[in-house]
Amino acid sequence: MSSTIEIRQQEIISEFEMFSDWMQKYEYIIELGKELPLIATALKTDELLIKGCQSKVWLHASDASDGCLHFTADSDAIITKGLVALVVRVFDGEKPEDILQTDLHFVKAIGLHEHLSPTRSNGLAGMIQQIKNYALAYQLKQKQ
């Protein structure tokens, strides 16, 4: 696993350790959601849409010349968007193989894994799956 991915997960865990209650955590997540640059409206297509029953996530991936992947993402719900921001922060600029190997343990560590449950259907679990799918696809492309 790329050590930067792990370092970023640890960073997030430390950040959340500062919060003594749920509301503070969520205030921070909402803030992150508000800060995340919006995806260009042009990119909010059905193709990039990951549909949960509750909220929607759009995910756009691109590869730089150095073989690393870049992500921009958005959601119609601000809390989902804040969580999306955290996931993007961990994965952005990383190599496909590192992304594929990552165990996203920070979500559980900061007590937010319920948002990742497939039954939660906010699009977040689907988004992470989609990031891994992209990584796999790029990896296969590189090998060709």
Add this chain to the structure above:
Amino acid sequence: MSSTIEIRQQEIISEFEMFSDWMQKYEYIIELGKELPLIATALKTDELLIKGCQSKVWLHASDASDGCLHFTADSDAIITKGLVALVVRVFDGEKPEDILQTDLHFVKAIGLHEHLSPTRSNGLAGMIQQIKNYALAYQLKQKQ
């Protein structure tokens, strides 16, 4: 209600008071079943059949010139047959209107009402219904 019907019900109740346990009661019922004259095989037709899931009852009714009804009945199960014998004993030779008015309380009094439950499906509940149907039909015929 015809007083003979009530007298016979009381008779049966007293007879059963002599028994101190279930097995004695059933020994008596089985004896009654064995004693009940069989219906003529010719009468064991589908027309006279009252089908329960568990056992079958055949019931034959005829009217004497005095306006009273007579019943002969049979069953393929001996316990059902014993119970059938008790019911026939109560109703045999009675007038349609008396039969129609009868509350067959003896069955409960001797603790055997479970056999009468429609869910028991031994044909007994159907037989009593059928006796009342006959009585009603004869009554209507008489009035014509």
Add this chain to the structure above:
Amino acid sequence: MDIHSIAEPFDLQKLRRQIPLMSSHANGHPLVYFDNAATTQKPLELLESLNNYYQFHNANIHRGAHYLANLATEQFEDSRVAMAKWLNASEAAEIIFTSGTTESINLVAFSWGQQYLKPGDEIVLSTTEHHSNIVPWQMAAERSGAAIRVIPVDDNGIWDLTNLQTLITAKTKMVAVQHVSNALGTIQPIEQVIAAARAAGAHVLIDGAQAIGHFRVDVQALDCDFYAFSAHKMYGPTGLGVLYGKRSLLDAMPPYKGGGEMIKTVTFEKTTYNELPHKFEAGTPDIAGVIALHASLNFMQQTGIEAISTQEEVLRKKMQTTLQSIDGVELFGDVDNKVPIFSFVLDGIHPYDIGTLLDKQGVAVRTGHHCTEPLWSRLKVPGTVRASLALYNTEQEIDLFANALRKALTMLR
């Protein structure tokens, strides 16, 4: 004696003690359970009944020639009789036990549809229907070649009955509509719709899922042909539903599922079917559930259905005022004619965000489309926050909810 009104005097605190979940906590807060339209919480009577059944009476029913089987059968059939009385059905055989509202409606759409639907016939639904009262009819329409027509709504989600005469016509074979909207709480003017259906010679199914727990339902007074609902929305167990149907129609319909209990005789050449209600109850039913539903009925009876309606009306009014006092709240549906179900949005804020932050403060509401997508696409709202109250909720809980909502709004705005 009226079965609905042998109630004890209403005592909210005593009642709440009968509902164990009312003293639960969620996310470190006392739970405020405002998701009753999804499922109601259960009285102790229900648990006692389940425990009693499984510990002392469990046996397969009907055809049994032994003590336990007879006991279980009697209790099972007693529940059917009690339900028939509760709904004022003509006879117990008109009560069919199913696995829920959804199955009750599927049963009718399949069996009634097979008997009565031809190409060119029409089925009338409404825009506010739950998916469970849409999809089975779409499937029946596809099988039969019938068409679906829809009662429209105004911008508030209220049925628009101005053109009812052109909607329900001689072509209409079935009118299948809800008694109460699960998304909005609106008590629908079904009397008017049933009258129109009768005049046109159409049959009527009422989806009573959201009515049965809130007020008195009399199927004969309504004069509907079918009435469908779920036990879990009337303080009863999950996995169980009821279909009331008029005998004449149930008798005419072919069976839905095949199996044990629903047959008279089986040979490989020819199978004949059993009488009502067994014809529609193939296989071993939910014996424990049916018996437990009787306990739930007893709970409602002792509380009194009129007392339930009165108490819920108090909650409804307070909730209405509270929501209207909060800046930016937009409420949908009829404001007066309703049970205490509230669907709202807050300008520009996603329902999921509100739901999440309420939840973290111990308040359980539901967000999303509430299985009524056609309604929300008509109203051009992707989803709402739905707070739905029941009998055992309190005015203090409404205050807690309001505080939690205000806090969420401060965070989100």
Add this chain to the structure above:
Amino acid sequence: MDIHSIAEPFDLQKLRRQIPLMSSHANGHPLVYFDNAATTQKPLELLESLNNYYQFHNANIHRGAHYLANLATEQFEDSRVAMAKWLNASEAAEIIFTSGTTESINLVAFSWGQQYLKPGDEIVLSTTEHHSNIVPWQMAAERSGAAIRVIPVDDNGIWDLTNLQTLITAKTKMVAVQHVSNALGTIQPIEQVIAAARAAGAHVLIDGAQAIGHFRVDVQALDCDFYAFSAHKMYGPTGLGVLYGKRSLLDAMPPYKGGGEMIKTVTFEKTTYNELPHKFEAGTPDIAGVIALHASLNFMQQTGIEAISTQEEVLRKKMQTTLQSIDGVELFGDVDNKVPIFSFVLDGIHPYDIGTLLDKQGVAVRTGHHCTEPLWSRLKVPGTVRASLALYNTEQEIDLFANALRKALTMLR
């Protein structure tokens, strides 16, 4: 780790204390419950699970954005995962929760039938099938124009497979047979039948209602396409069943019931369906029941499925010897290859009489046709007495049964 064998050492007395009904009385006698093929008795774990759910976790599942709903959803889906492991299914989505064996089979007969059956096709059943594995196929045959063919039995009720090649042919689209006969106890040679079906390119449904509680079932090793059973026959709750199906087939089949949960999107113009397993689970499922079934699985797991089979084999042998020692007893079915279910008649005596007199002595058996009329009309026996044992029965109970039977015979002869 093998999920089936993390068992504790077998302790019959301890086990009986876990099954409250084992200390019941019937008609003034200690109850001897020999009607386990109708339904099994329940362990305390099941009751604890139900109580726990309704007191602390009750909420409607999926789509929920609140604490309780998430908890309930997790527990519900955990049960599916546990069941998938128990059956060795490839994935949890291949487990569909239904209301019982009967519904599981109806689902396949309807949905699979709609997709795969054409006029002239053949469905192969056996003479020993339960009505629940006959009537749904008769209905599907009628809808599609397919024909039913039947595996014959010999005079003992044992499958006669000599002409299997001419029975299962290229015309055969489905072979639907039982794993264990509920009327006789016979463990059927399904491996041979499945192989013949595979060779002919036919699909296979196994009715496992009477197998699942008795021995290890591995759906991948069997290589069947569908496997159906009821929770209430495996120490679980009433009103719940399971359908295992191979994903490829389940994916290809149209939905069975329409409603909430089984859809992706709904408009009046077009509805699209959800993924497995939800596609086949319309409406609110039996949440409490599904979670409680997990407790029943835990009970079986802790006891150990191999320990269950071993213990039942002891009972079976003793019961076999006991019955053979009683004058006039005529037993049906395979004597060796069986679970402890015994069907017998006594020359000239009606089963109802025996059942009644056993019942009055506290012994619960079933009498009649046991929902297998075609079998009994083939054997020219109108019905039998069926004594069916389970894990928690004892050798002493077999002696009590034998004494009661002898007493009944003395009275009746």
